Amino acid sequence: MLKNFEDYQNSIALLKKMAYHYYVLDDPIATDEEYDKLYHQIKSYEEINPNEIIPSSPTQRVGDTVLTSFQKHKHLERMWSLDDIFDPQKLQEWIKRIYKNYPGMAFTCSPKFDGVSLNLYYENGILQSAATRGDGIEGELVTQNAKTIQSIPLEIPYKEGIEIRGEIVIARDDFEKINQERIKTGENLFANPRNAAAGSLRQLDPKITAKRRLKFIPWGIGKHNIENGSFLELINKIPQYGFHPTPFITYCKNAEEIGAIYEHLVSIRHTYPIMLDGMVIIIDSIEVQKKLGYTIKSPRFACAYKFPAIEKSSKILSVTTQVGRTGVITPVAELEPVEIEGAIISRATLHNYSEIEKKDIKIKDTVIIIRSGDVIPKIIKPITALRDGTQINIIKPTHCPVCGSELLIEDIFIRCQNLSCKARVKESIFYFASKKALNIEGLGEKIVDQLFENQIISNILDLYSIRIEELLKLEGWQEKKAQNLIKSIKNTKNIPLWRLLNALGIEHIGEGASKKLASSFGLEVFKKKYNDLISIDGFGNEMAFSIIDFGIVNKDLIEKLFEIIEPQAPEIKNTQDSFFNAKTIVLTGTLSKPREKIIELLESLGAKMTSSVSKNTNIIIYGENAGSKLQKAEELGIESINEEQFQKILESEKINF
Numbered sequence: 323m324l325k326n327f328e329d330y331q332n333s334i335a336l337l338k339k340m341a342y343h344y345y346v347l348d349d350p351i352a353t354d355e356e357y358d359k360l361y362h363q364i365k366s367y368e369e370i371n372p373n374e375i376i377p378s379s380p381t382q383r384v385g386d387t388v389l390t391s392f393q394k395h396k397h398l399e400r401m402w403s404l405d406d407i408f409d410p411q412k413l414q415e416w417i418k419r420i421y422k423n424y425p426g427m428a429f430t431c432s433p434k435f436d437g438v439s440l441n442l443y444y445e446n447g448i449l450q451s452a453a454t455r456g457d458g459i460e461g462e463l464v465t466q467n468a469k470t471i472q473s474i475p476l477e478i479p480y481k482e483g484i485e486i487r488g489e490i491v492i493a494r495d496d497f498e499k500i501n502q503e504r505i506k507t508g509e510n511l512f513a514n515p516r517n518a519a520a521g522s523l524r525q526l527d528p529k530i531t532a533k534r535r536l537k538f539i540p541w542g543i544g545k546h547n548i549e550n551g552s553f554l555e556l557i558n559k560i561p562q563y564g565f566h567p568t569p570f571i572t573y574c575k576n577a578e579e580i581g582a583i584y585e586h587l588v589s590i591r592h593t594y595p596i597m598l599d600g601m602v603i604i605i606d607s608i609e610v611q612k613k614l615g616y617t618i619k620s621p622r623f624a625c626a627y628k629f630p631a632i633e634k635s636s637k638i639l640s641v642t643t644q645v646g647r648t649g650v651i652t653p654v655a656e657l658e659p660v661e662i663e664g665a666i667i668s669r670a671t672l673h674n675y676s677e678i679e680k681k682d683i684k685i686k687d688t689v690i691i692i693r694s695g696d697v698i699p700k701i702i703k704p705i706t707a708l709r710d711g712t713q714i715n716i717i718k719p720t721h722c723p724v725c726g727s728e729l730l731i732e733d734i735f736i737r738c739q740n741l742s743c744k745a746r747v748k749e750s751i752f753y754f755a756s757k758k759a760l761n762i763e764g765l766g767e768k769i770v771d772q773l774f775e776n777q778i779i780s781n782i783l784d785l786y787s788i789r790i791e792e793l794l795k796l797e798g799w800q801e802k803k804a805q806n807l808i809k810s811i812k813n814t815k816n817i818p819l820w821r822l823l824n825a826l827g828i829e830h831i832g833e834g835a836s837k838k839l840a841s842s843f844g845l846e847v848f849k850k851k852y853n854d855l856i857s858i859d860g861f862g863n864e865m866a867f868s869i870i871d872f873g874i875v876n877k878d879l880i881e882k883l884f885e886i887i888e889p890q891a892p893e894i895k896n897t898q899d900s901f902f903n904a905k906t907i908v909l910t911g912t913l914s915k916p917r918e919k920i921i922e923l924l925e926s927l928g929a930k931m932t933s934s935v936s937k938n939t940n941i942i943i944y945g946e947n948a949g950s951k952l953q954k955a956e957e958l959g960i961e962s963i964n965e966e967q968f969q970k971i972l973e974s975e976k977i978n979f
């Protein structure tokens with residue numbers, strides 16, 4: 323029993339120390355029993371004296387509030403993703419490129435953990451927010467879940483604003499335990515520790531996250547005010563704030579030293595308790611980092627040197643087929659289950675029948691399978707030496723396994739042409755709702771299947787007339803789930819036109835093409851003729867015919883969908899009139915808007931964007947700290963305009979940006 327506030331404060335300090343030794347240093351100074359006892363004493367004191375609760379008390383880690391959704395959160399400094407390097411030769415080239423301008427640069431290398439990135443923001447020493455990476459500019463706010471993670475301090479001794487970045491991971495053992503639990507409760511298993519970490523971090527109820535034994539391992543700093551010339555020194559300050567040290571972080575003076583630490587990491591990757599998928603190489607000098615800057619996608623001063631894919635072998639038990647939304651039949655190998663990097667693999671696509679022929683794959687063959695990172699497992703080749711005479715050839719189907727229609731052989735593809743083939747319709751609905759398309763939450767493959775089999779939907783259009791009563795009659799549906807689904811379907815109203823076009827899954831028409839169609843023709847897309855369509859930059863015969871055919875076959879569907887969804891078409895700009903039309907433009911310096919947005923805008927106005935200055939450049943638009951490019955442009959007598967002038971021109975063209 324704690325006597326007074328002072329006693330309470332001291333107990334909290336002691337409990338924090340125990341937790342730090344246990345969770346961060348992996349070096350316990352108390353037994354679990356002692357820890358629990360003290361924890362409960364603190365808890366009882368807080369129950370009696372709720373007004374005296376200290377926010378950073380370890381009892382305050384797990385909140386009671388269950389969220390309904392995650393808020394978006396803008397990172398103060400962008401969370402870049404790194405360019406991947408897969409082989410030693412590419413690495414040599416990368417180093418050579420850096421040495422060309424900065425000979426003798428040193429690097430800091432650290433393992434790349436296979437988890438999910440998290441950005442923590444502290445101010446006045448208190449954890450203010452925790453957000454997932456998202457698109458790098460904004461992520462989702464998961465602060466109350468992050469607080470449940472014991473290796474994330476709620477309070478740090480550094481008082482200025484600082485973003486600390488790291489990876490949320492689950493150790494292999496803990497991953498096994500979670501899946502064992504899930505087998506017992508009949509839940510879907512997590513495919514690998516990374517998925518388990520991501521799924522656990524994105525729980526609306528923090529109590530679930532708290533149970534998952536997530537760990538935070540720092541690897542970087544975003545916005546901060548610490549004066550420091552070396553990345554390694556900077557990163558080594560983080561453990562002083564109560565965080566886990568970054569394991570294996572190494573200062574490398576040259577390519578040989580980089581090679582040595584890489585070899586070491588590869589050699590321990592199978593036994594290390596946390597999954598690693600490569601090594602991050604970063605130039606140590608922060609000054610040079612700033613000088614090298616960023617491409618549109620990633621920093622020039624760092625890369626991710628991936629580990630080689632892991633090869634395993636397994637036996638093909640049988641070959642099944644899948645019918646995709648375009649009717650293409652894909653053969654799938656059903657394998658004897660094999661574990662690769664924490665994931666159990668029991669199926670792998672064989673892509674198409676000519677691939678099978680080319681690789682000479684047969685049923686009952688032992689095959690080599692690889693899987694690296696998020697990549698879907700791939701069958702590389704059969705081990706023909708292990709054939710024992712039981713192998714059977716894989717026969718091309720002649721009829722659709724789902725609807726029985728005769729199949730059409732088209733080049734390397736075999737296709738079911740029946741537009742109302744159940745498999746095709748289901749796949750097209752599923753695609754329409756998927757993350758890549760309209761991102762209708764709560765409408766995954768299983769739900770589509772259930773709604774389809776129960777005749778609640780038989781095409782995309784039916785989604786918009788689902789009634790709540792119908793859903794409630796189905797197994798596993800309650801009021802809330804039903805309302806949420808109907809709400810997320812309704813939310814697709816007024817989406818940008820290009821997203822709707824993309825979601826229709828028209829063959830050969832992806833995201834980029836959908837955007838071009840929307841900005842060129844607006845709502846008139848499906849009324850356009852062949853000549854109009856091929857006049858778009860990058861559009862050929864196949865794409866044009868694909869749109870025309872789709873428009874004819876699905877005329878009613880399209881009309882009704884447009885009526886219900888009312889997609890927003892961009893104003894069709896007459897780019898001929900723009901100052902930027904047909905000009906070759908280079909951006910340089912720190913600009914106040916994301917580069918990709920500026921590029922997108924200028925391209926839509928007919929500009930050609932390039933990254934380096936040459937005599938063909940017409941205009942250079944520069945922001946703060948513009949360096950050599952601007953200088954070169956001025957030497958070449960190229961027109962240079964600053965951001966303010968750029969804005970003025972846009973305003974004069976009545977463009978809101």
Ligand SMILES: [Zn+2]
Nearest residue numbers: 722725738743
């Ligand atoms: Zn079919």
